[in-house]
Amino acid sequence: WIDRNQASFRAFPLVKGGVGIAGLVVAAFLLASMALRGPGVAWKPYTETTIKEALALNRPVIIDFYATWCTPCRELEDITFHQADVVRLAGQHFTMVKVDVTRGGNPYHEELLKKYRVKGVPTIVFLDAGGKEREDLRLVDYLPAETFLIRMRELASPKQ
Incomplete structure (x- = not known):
């Protein structure tokens, strides 16, 4: 499809082949990076039962x-959430729950946004083992794995 007009310069077949090879390399890189990142956190959808x-x-x-x-x-x-230590700690000590608020207007999600005072996304709420929010750990932006792990460990160890 790319050379229907019969390009008039001689290097066109080489350019066409180079573009094709570059596309294959990019596709292989993307597939390999997805496979190498490993498993992610096992999330559950939010329910009161959970x-x-x-x-x-x-x-x-x-x-x-x-x-x-x-x-x-x-x-x-x-x-x-694909970093190995975060995945391991999450599986051992926490219940990990997600609430997808992509589409507004869901009454249940609106109720959860009010209940947890969520103003925007991302917002990560940390509840201790008694169900009380640890507001000092609340997250409202991206956080690298190393810093997120500190918050997880703080939540996992009982407050003195």
Whole structure:
């Protein structure tokens, strides 16, 4: 399709081949980077039952309010929530919950936004094992994995 007009210069077949090879290299790189990033955090959708079950097990809860159009939300998902230590700690000590607020107007989500006083995304709410929010840990922007781990460890260890 690219040379229907029979390009008149001799190097065109080389350019066409080079563009094709470059496209294949980019595609291979993207596929490899997705495969190498490893598993991510195992999220559950928000339900009152999920929260009650976590509290019955004495597990702290981390709630991620996000939207698909939100760049910092995607960075959290693609980088922070795929970092091996974050994934391991999340699986061992926490119940990880997501609330997708991409499309407004969902009455249940609107109720959750009010309940947790969410003004924008991303907002990450940290609930201790008793169900009380640790407001000092609340996150309202992208945070690298190393800093997020500090908050997770703070939530996992009982406050003195």
